Amino acid sequence: MSVNYGSKRIVVGAHYGLRDWLSQRITAALMVLFTLLLLGQVLLTRGPIGYETWAGIFAAQWMKVLTFVVIIALAYHVWVGMRDIWMDYIKPIWLRLSLQVFTIVWLVGCAGWAIQVLWRL
């Protein structure tokens, strides 16, 4: 492999280290825990789940804070993952950079929307 560190760093490359790898795993573990927690609350409900029960799950302040953290974690997790995909398959730098910018815009927009929905409750 040719030298691609130091002054030869690829502008649209990863950060050549542990940080993204580790953050993707930590955010993943967080989302698994959140999934189990949400699933637990849904499964513990007796009878059909109506609006009151469903919205009530997210209306609790601790659940709001936790969901907020998970939305941020999700956005970061997806950023690392999508960038991996672009880095593996898209070779022209201008196209890869464009797709990376699109990914960030898409994710920040989605996260903002999700947080807005959450905090309206």
Add this chain to the structure above:
Amino acid sequence: MTELVTPSRAKRPEFRNINAIKDLPTYRLPPAGWVSILHRVSGALMFLLLPFIIWLFDVSVSSEYSFARFTALFGAGVGPVPGWFFKLVALALIWAYLHHIIAGIRHLWMDLTHAVTKEFGRSSAIVTLVLSLGLTAVLGAKLFGLY
């Protein structure tokens, strides 16, 4: 490293670069390879459908009225889009989520326990595929009202 090519064995094809059209149809992936590429596919699918997922979240929690619209999506549908289409997209998302989370837990397990043997890679990949497809089938049958 003793498995050198001997005259009695057919020379295996060597891929330096894969052509999507020419090589992929005949490219046989091991189970771990399927889990790996499907991890990407499922992740990319959820990324693209993220606005749809948030929209579903929005209509399901915002009000009693919107909750009724949410449940109606999977029955009568909305506008020209029929309910079965929403069910189908939901099923694709269910599969993507299940595959991604199970393959992800497999990853975390391998990282934590340094489980890097070839045999574990194969058996855990098969478990991942069976679990994700099996659960998708069970939940899909429920979604489409088969039981």
